[in-house]
Every structure is written in structure tokens, then in C-alpha cells.
Amino acid sequence: IPSSSSHALVGGLVGATVAKAGSGAPIVWEGFGKILAFIIISPLVGVIIGGLLMVLVAWIFRNQSPYQAGKWFKGGQLFAAAAYSLGHGGNDAQKTIGIIWLLLITAGVATKDQSTLPMWVVYSCYFAIAWGTYLGGWRIVKTMGTKITKLNSISGSCASMGGAITLGLATLGGIPVSTTHTITGAIIGVGAATDVKAVRWAITANLLVAWVLTIPASGLIAALFWYIGTKFL
Template sequence: MESAALIIVLVIALALFFDFTNGFHDTANAMATPIATGALKPKVAVLLAASLNLVGAFLSTEVAKTISGGMIREDQLSPDIFPPIIFAGLIGAITWNMLTWLLGLPSSSSHALFGGLIGATLVGVGASAIDTGVVLSKVILPALIAPLTAGIIAFAVTKIAYGITRRYDMKADGRDGFRWGQIFTSSLVALAHGTNDAQKTMGVITLALITVGWQSTSNPDPQLWVVFACALTIALGTYMGGWRIIRTLGKGLTDVKPAQVFSAETSTAATILASSALGFALSTTQVASGSVIGSGLGRRGSTVRWNTVGRIMIGWVLTLPAAGAVGAAAALIVVWLGGWGVAVDAVIAVVIILGLFLRSRRDSVTSANAMSEVADSGAAVKVPRKPGPTRRQRRLERDKAGKDA
């Protein structure tokens, strides 16, 4: 009983660390674009996002129920084996989150979690413990539809925004009057992120509590202390700021202007809030990326960097199988070594996390350099510099100055 309690404590601790990585991994979804246009200063943006993530975590538990009472069949879980399997799945998710953060790729923390849990469950329990219907309808299908839908909405809203304001605003800075609209819609995205992503960690912890009999299977709602712990952890992670991914989304996909930001964030918030209400555990990262791409296509003269889009899409495709493979490998160690396997997995997790973190220090990205072109100047668009004098012109000026002297 004592060993089981210790494993549950380890599962909760690792789940909360995943929640923390989810926060700093996904800060970019809400705040990359307003930082890029100068609507918000970097540190103000992440503080605002953290506060709204905290509030959003208390607004809905539908997504948590999808994980704790839908994706995995509790009636086929053994109290002895499944908590270590959850532990192994979390290792897969955290490893992928840390790796993609290091590379600056806005991949899905949600699908990393699902992949890790599915891979570990397949090895430790078997395919019968996974409800494929729920996985397909509430995980896979939204992953395919949500980014496309968000992109189409953002494209349409961008067209409308520029069409309405074109005759009234002839400024070259991309509709400066949209600054407050950017702040509002970005805040809404941060709030929506809390209603969706924080719930996933709540669901994992609740699932662990159910499997060992510390919570009834008839009540998949997360307990109040679980809600508080997950809300605070994701808010802290958000405040830390995932500056590498903020740089990619803010200026790596397209050169965003204020009206585009307003359109993209409006689309992102609407899609996430609707999905949270329906219990769809979609990826806020995919939705935000799709919205930014759609807004880039919607503005005449804007250029989408398709090479970056390709890198991001490869990350999307690899997330589920890659996290699943790591989760399966960690579960295999548990199957082979039993209780000692959890200790071995814990050591491996610490080594991976520290190794990736230390590697990131070689080329640190912070609030000071993530968006240096716009963060330093506070301008939405870089002003073209006037060409300086040529070498011949400078020589003639020197000769003239010498003659005058």
C-alpha cells in the first residue's frame, strides 16, 4: 500500500510538471502575435496570459472528463499496473514537449500527452483498455478539422477587417486602431487555453486516483484540490514564457499586422471555447498556427513562410507516434522491472529534462531577444531605412570638405 501511494505521488508530481511545460510551451498561442506587432510588451503579455489561464482553468471540466472517464477504460485497469503506466506516458509527453520547445516548434502538448498515454497503455495493459471511438471522435478528428476550420475563419475575418477599414485608415502600419482589439482577443485565447489545456492534467491525475480506488469511477469530475493545483501550475508555466516558440509563431510564419492579429486571435478563441464546451481535447497550438496562417493568406501582399509551416506540420504528424514510442519504451521498463522500473523511469526522466534544459542554455532565447525587431521599438512594422551614401559619394564629400578648409 505504501509503494502504491508513493507511485501515485510520483504520478501527480510528474503530471504537474507536464502541466508546467504545457504552460510555457503554449504561451505563444495567445501572446506571440500581439508581442510581434508591439501591442503588448513581452513581460506584460505573459503575465496577462498567466492570469487568464488561471481563471480559465476553473471555468470548465468537460475536457478533463474526456481523459478521466472516456479515453481509457477504467474497468480494465489494474490498480497495481496502471499508475506506473500513467507515469510512463507522462515521460513520453514531457520528453516531446521539451524537445520541441528546444527546437522552437509549436507542437501540440495535448497530443504529446495522448500519444504518451496511448503508447504506454498499449504496452502495459493492451489495446482493449483504449476506447478507440472516443480517441477518434474527440482527439483525432478535432486534430484534423480544428486547424483547417480556424484557418478558414481567420482568412475570412482578415478579409472583412481590411475591407471595412481600408477606406477609413490609409496608414501603412496595418490598421493601428486594432491595438485594443488585439489585446482583447489575445486575452480571450489565454482564457480559452485554460479551459482546455489545464483540464488535461486534471484528467490524468483524476484517472490515477480512480485506478487506485481513491476516487469513485461513477464521478470522473476532478476534485477541487486537483483543479487548484493544475490551474496554478499551468499559470506559472505560462508566466515563464516559451520564448522560443513565441519567436516562431510571432515572426516565423508570416509578418503579422494588427488587423491580422485581431483576426487570428478571434478565430483561435472561438474554436477553442466551442471545443471546450463540447469536451473536445484539441490542440490549442494547432488552432493558433492555423489561424496565423489563415490571416497571412487573407492579407493582400502578405507572405506565408511555407518552409516554417512545413516544419510545424511535420512536428504535428510526429507528435502522437513519437510521444507514444517514448511512453511505450518507459512502460516496457516497468513491465520488465516492476516497481524498480518506476525508479529507473524517474531517473531517465530527470536526465532527459536536465539534458535538454542545459542544451537550451547554449543559445538562450528570452523576452529581450525573442522579438528584438519589434519588442525594442514597439512598432508594428519595420520602417525602411533610407539608403546611405555610396563610397564614391563619401569620397567626393571628403574632397569637397578638404577644399573648403
């Protein structure tokens, strides 16, 4: 199940904080509420942009056969995937950096001044997310590429570019969103633009349930590990 690593990270942070501080935990609801809101907003934006790109491509290549149009997207698919990967790192890696920075601040070895953040933290997070992408989770790849809707070079390019644009807009706005949610929304958008029946809505419903459960589940696990840590460390 492709779940959100971003929301798992946020849920873990909040769960550990509440476990330590109790009901009076210093949660900044303005920021946390924004993350919760974009659980709904980011996939919807992905659906809209992905669907619009698919319609635009269909109109541009309306006088060509699918085979002829597909030739243009063999290289375009690599470009779109690269754009999405940059958007992924530009949004996701920053969250991990932020968590480590928070730990350094609480340990007293850094401050809120950005210049006190060691560059080894930045580069290690970039390397880790790039290496994890390279290693790949092929069952996730199969779910995203074949189980939500069948993708080809054209629809895959539109979905990747739709996700890239959505992530780019969120990153420019300083909004931490789920890359999983955005690309899933874009895939649903291109599938629905082709044929609403082409989307496997039952699979989509399972993904939605996983998205809703990610933050509370990770929060509970983080709280559990907090209690274990206080007993044995």
C-alpha cells in the same frame, strides 16, 4: 517547433496503456478517433475563421489607412490575446485534470462521479498552465509571431480571436483539440487572406510533420518509461 502538448499527453496515455495491456488494450476508439480527426479539422477551422476575420476587418476599415486602423487594435490585441488564453486554459488544463483523475480512479481514491475529484487537482492544474504561460517559451513565440507570417496588431488580433473562437467551439462540444494547431491555423488564415505569398509554406510543412509525429513519438516514449518502471520500481 511549436508542437501539441495535448497530443503528446494523449499519445503518452495510449502508449503506456498499450505497453501494459498489449494489443488488447482497452482503447476507446470513438474518443481517440475524434482526437485524430481534429488534428486535421481544428487547424482548418482556425484557417477559415482567422481568414474571415481578417477579410471582415479589412472591409470595415477599408476607408482608413493601415496606421489609422492599427490604432484601434493596440488595445484590441490585448483583448483578443486574453480571449485566446481563456480558451487555452478552458481546453488544455482540462486534459491534465482528466489524466490525474484517471490515476486517482485507478488508485481507488476517486470514482467517475465528478464530486470525488479533489479541488486541489483542479486548482493546481490551472495554476501550472497559467505559470507556464507566464514563463513563456520565447523561441516558440518567435516562430509563431514572425516565422509563419509577419504579424502586426491587426493580423495578430484576428489570429488570436480566430483561435479563441475555434477553441471555444471545441470546448463547448467537449472536444479536446490542440491549441497549437488552432492558433497556427488562424495565423496561416490571416496571412493567406492578406497575401498567399506572405505565408512561409516551408515552415508550415515542417510544423505539419511535427504534428503527425507527436502522438506516435510520445506513445513510444511512454511505453519505454513503462518498461523501465517495471524493471526498477
